[in-house]
Amino acid sequence: MNTLKEKIGYGFGDMSSSMFWKIFSYYLPFFYSNIFGLSLADAGLLMLITRIWDAVSDPMMGVIADRTHTRWGKYRPYLLWVALPFAIAGILLFTTPEMGRTGKLIWAYVTYILMMTVYTGINVPYGAMLGVMTDDSNTKTVFSSYRMFFAYGGSFIALGAWEPLCNWFRSMDCSNATSWQFAMIVIASICFMGFILCFSMTCEHVKSVAAESIGKDVKSLVQNSPWWILNGAALLSNFFNTVRGATAAYFFKDYISAGASLDCGLFSIVLYAGLFLMVGEVCNMLGVALAVPFSLRLGKKSTYQLALICLVLFSVLFFFVPNTPFGWWLMMLFQILISICTGIISPLVWSMYADVADYAEQKDGTASTGLIFSSGSMAQKFGGAFAGWAVMALLAAFGYNTAEGAVQTPEALDGLKYLMSFVPAAIAGVSMLVMFIYPLNKSRMATINADLKARRIADKA
Secondary structure, three states: OOOHHHHHHHHHHHHHHHHHHHHHHHHHHHHHHHHHOOOHHHHHHHHHHHHHHHHHHHHHHHHHHHOOOEOOEOOOHHHHHHHHHHHHHHHHHOOOOOOOHHHHHHHHHHHHHHHHHHHHHHHHHHHHHHHOOOOOHHHHHHHHHHHHHHHHHHHHHHHHHHHHHHHHHHHOOOOHHHHHHHHHHHHHHHHHHHHHHHHHHOOOOOOOOOOOOHHHHHHHHHOOHHHHHHHHHHHHHHHHHHHHHHHHHHHHHHOOOOOOEEEOOOOEEEOOHHHHHHHHHHHHHHHHHHHHHHHHHHOHHHHHHHHHHHHHHHHHHHHOOOOOHHHHHHHHHHHHHHHHHHHHHHHHHHHHHHHHHHHHHHHHOOOOHHHHHHHHHHHHHHHHHHHHHHHHHHHHHOOOOOOOOOOOOHHHHHHHHHHHOHHHHHHHHHHHHHHHOOOOOHHHHHHHHHHHHHHHHHHHO
């Protein structure tokens, strides 16, 4: 029986990962171009090249973690071993050296690759821990829900604290570059403690054995049809979220009326992209809390499909919201509903990867848990990277003008509405088709779990 302490401890791990990840996603491009001093072209090429390495390093780390044997388990030790390098790498990433263009480029490449490597070194084993903390499919969903609840909470804290921290250090007569570095020291310290708490509060209860041959693990993975299907769903899930998130800043800058605010009677709230996104993070947490009761009643696959149906509906309706005071309230309502649905999906994805690992163990006798979870991380990263490129390409196709103070054409404004509505709806629709053929439903997993439990009891005897 897993304790509440373990579930909270597991959540601390993704709180730390997500705090770093959201800062990287939203602020690192700005840092490189406006603080560090790279050109947009240099920064874009840097992120493209490092993404390629990041995609390769994920499955490599999964294979390494699967073959780790310590008194603390397979995956949990990496939380202890990599926590400090993780914090240091983040600080170095947001450090601006006194160098020329070539020196800064080298520094940026080295520190970014270092950060992504260290991130993989701690995040892949952390994710794989879900497969060995319990052998019960429903309990894995509970653990995954704690994970995502803490992840969204960490993201909310990091996004809310970052600019105030930078401004506070700047008020202490620090330069822009130094204030960004000091702000990262604060965030990195919190993340370090989160990983240490995760290590100290959790335990690996299920002993899994990877194949002696890496080739056997890879062969099992390639022949694992639920793994292929779930990778497609994970990629599309991150594609959906990133398209909406990356478009929000443009949408509020150019489409929403200047000076827009939400009238609350005695006071009004200024409506801007940051508020829109932060409301989304809070509602993601609500969705995570709903994932467990829904999935226990309906099963993970059915709950996932129901959430996707709602995403299609709410995203389409978002297009017809008028740019009026009443429409702004409707816009926030749809953001709340969409974020609840994406919050329901996020823990299900990781819980289902644990199910895919159980399926592989039953079918092939090899528990390549780390490799399976690393591929999930890779799929999500590809989804985010492709979505970022797609947003830029579609904005260009719609004729969006990036010049300072430019007045956008009606076609460009419609394009922004499409990127917040019909494009995400289409992505969710494709994801529905993918999940329709996913074979690991509630009854199938009950059979797999019972079989594996019987095998493990027999092995102990």
